[in-house]
Amino acid sequence: MPGRDVAVAGVMLAFAIAAFYESWRMPVFAGQYLSAPGLFPALTAGAIGLLALIVLVVRVPQWLGWRATPAEAPEEPLGSVAQVILCATIVGVSILLMRPLGFIAAGILCTVGLMLAGLGRRPTGGEGLLIAIFGLALPFLTHLLFTRVFLTPLP
Amino acid sequence: MDVWNHVAPLFTPYFLGLMAISTLGGILVGMLPGITVTMSVGLLVGLTFGMPALDALIILTCVFVGGIYGGSQSAILINVPGSPAAAATALEGHEMCKRGQAGKAIGYSTVASFLGTIFGALVLFAVAPAMAEFALQFAAWEYFLLALVGMAISAALCGRSMALGLIGAFLGMLIALVGMDSVWGYQRFTYGSTDLAAGFSFIPAMIGLFGLAEVLHALSAPKGKPLATKITGLMTRFGDYWRYRMALLRASIIGVVIGALPGVGADIAAWVSYGANRQLSKERENYGKGTPEGVVSAEAANNAAVGGTYVPMLTLGIPGDAVTAVILGGMVLHGLRPGPMFFLESPQYFAIIPMIMIIAAICLLVMGLMLATVTPRILSVPAWILFPVVVLLAIVGSYAVNNRLFDVWVMFAFGLLGWGMRALTIPAPPLVLGMILGPMADAEFRRALTASHGSLEPLYTRPLSLLLIGVFIITILASTGLLQKWIRRKSASAPAAGN
Numbered sequence: 022m023p024g025r026d027v028a029v030a031g032v033m034l035a036f037a038i039a040a041f042y043e044s045w046r047m048p049v050f051a052g053q054y055l056s057a058p059g060l061f062p063a064l065t066a067g068a069i070g071l072l073a074l075i076v077l078v079v080r081v082p083q084w085l086g087w088r089a090t091p092a093e094a095p096e097e098p099l100g101s102v103a104q105v106i107l108c109a110t111i112v113g114v115s116i117l118l119m120r121p122l123g124f125i126a127a128g129i130l131c132t133v134g135l136m137l138a139g140l141g142r143r144p145t146g147g148e149g150l151l152i153a154i155f156g157l158a159l160p161f162l163t164h165l166l167f168t169r170v171f172l173t174p175l176p
Numbered sequence: 177m178d179v180w181n182h183v184a185p186l187f188t189p190y191f192l193g194l195m196a197i198s199t200l201g202g203i204l205v206g207m208l209p210g211i212t213v214t215m216s217v218g219l220l221v222g223l224t225f226g227m228p229a230l231d232a233l234i235i236l237t238c239v240f241v242g243g244i245y246g247g248s249q250s251a252i253l254i255n256v257p258g259s260p261a262a263a264a265t266a267l268e269g270h271e272m273c274k275r276g277q278a279g280k281a282i283g284y285s286t287v288a289s290f291l292g293t294i295f296g297a298l299v300l301f302a303v304a305p306a307m308a309e310f311a312l313q314f315a316a317w318e319y320f321l322l323a324l325v326g327m328a329i330s331a332a333l334c335g336r337s338m339a340l341g342l343i344g345a346f347l348g349m350l351i352a353l354v355g356m357d358s359v360w361g362y363q364r365f366t367y368g369s370t371d372l373a374a375g376f377s378f379i380p381a382m383i384g385l386f387g388l389a390e391v392l393h394a395l396s397a398p399k400g401k402p403l404a405t406k407i408t409g410l411m412t413r414f415g416d417y418w419r420y421r422m423a424l425l426r427a428s429i430i431g432v433v434i435g436a437l438p439g440v441g442a443d444i445a446a447w448v449s450y451g452a453n454r455q456l457s458k459e460r461e462n463y464g465k466g467t468p469e470g471v472v473s474a475e476a477a478n479n480a481a482v483g484g485t486y487v488p489m490l491t492l493g494i495p496g497d498a499v500t501a502v503i504l505g506g507m508v509l510h511g512l513r514p515g516p517m518f519f520l521e522s523p524q525y526f527a528i529i530p531m532i533m534i535i536a537a538i539c540l541l542v543m544g545l546m547l548a549t550v551t552p553r554i555l556s557v558p559a560w561i562l563f564p565v566v567v568l569l570a571i572v573g574s575y576a577v578n579n580r581l582f583d584v585w586v587m588f589a590f591g592l593l594g595w596g597m598r599a600l601t602i603p604a605p606p607l608v609l610g611m612i613l614g615p616m617a618d619a620e621f622r623r624a625l626t627a628s629h630g631s632l633e634p635l636y637t638r639p640l641s642l643l644l645i646g647v648f649i650i651t652i653l654a655s656t657g658l659l660q661k662w663i664r665r666k667s668a669s670a671p672a673a674g675n
Contacts, residue, residue, distance in 0.1 A: 029600055048362065072343045104395060174579055
């Protein structure tokens, strides 16, 4: 856990420095420093940087083993990271294809892809049939419902 | 306020039917592990966008009430809470299930949730108007401080580290500042993108943060199977509840109070109530072995918190938890503006919302008990069938808010952010609160500074500001352990001084 916190704090410190720099570069209109658009973002970025520094000061000695790490509650199991990357890729590609192919085609890809990824093994005959029916019907019915009833102009 | 005139339109077959169906839907989504109440409400905000404001408010509130309760059934039967608010219920409820008392545990959780919801609704009805009048005294500095206090309380109670929670909250603030500045119209952090000029839409961000992130987590994690396949003995005698009357009362009070703290919510309320009742119980030795008192403590508190979360949302525009943050976003989409002026502009909602909660509680009692017999079958629906539906609705829901593909990408990006935060055990509620409070804090801070010509004097000369600064300091000291150390040192030195 200290290792993860150090990594998070490091990333947030770099982010805070970048955000502070960007806020600093924002213009001041009519000499009104107190209402300048960059004032509040700069303070917020400063607060993030300060908090990240505090986390680093506390956690780095624990991470390096110089100071004992206090007992912490057990972490919730995360599951398979590869599975998460696969599911995220399926969703991302489906969104990417929504404009050129339309919602129904992208929806079929998304539904079938996620069902297979979630199943995590080769489907049996019955499961394959269920995936095929579900994968075709769900995007079609969703498109019908939203374009006809809710009047949403889906691609 | 003419209460009856305001609530009378609710007693039509259409609205009563809508409340019954929404509560049932809430129970079902709350029951299914991985489909959280925040996710469902976020999806529904997108889907109810075209409806009248009252219809949308009824659906969102009833799903909230039903969903918080529904989580207890899966917590009892498979030891996997359907919603985070039911995590404390699993400790005792699942032990009862293992002893063959699943029906009894569900019966206790249903009645406790019903009573907790009614208590929360009555407190909301009684307290919110007075709170709204009090909020009218707030000036710019107080609003800015209120945002800071809310974020500090949320960070202190929601995560394992206050610093990480606060980082999340300030990150949320920065995210909310992307887009056009409210004072000068300057585009901040947009880098020439026209899509970013209006900032990140809140609803797609919430759908991603709580919907897609949850799906990514759930699809990769194994799930339990129901222990009990047949549920019997749901009805318990009145005497059984009378025995736990003090636990019920304590849980309801704790639930409302914790619910009213900005950005904290029902799950923390359930844990605090469970812990407090365990300490004060006459049956302390039965805790951990499956005592109905534990189930009652957690369930009454998490449902009472629903009413509590609406108090700061309606009166100050500060959500009590992530779900009310999403509902707040939905209300704004429908042209309603919760905040200090809301009581003057739309007083009817201060009677309508508690009444919706009371009717939802009645639906919850009837449907919860009826549904319990088929719960094991519902819980056996595999995640790989369920979650593609959620993802498709998340895509459509994000798109429907502004009819923009960019919002779907926002949902996707926040989904990845939410999963990453979960992986790093950084709590999401402070980030949500930061996103809600960011624009308000920015505008009020600059307004206050301009009005006082850069002087910080009003911060320490106005009693309300001083009170808020005091709460902020105490929150920081208490969550970092410094306050406890100081109290211990004081109490250790007091007897020594006496001698």
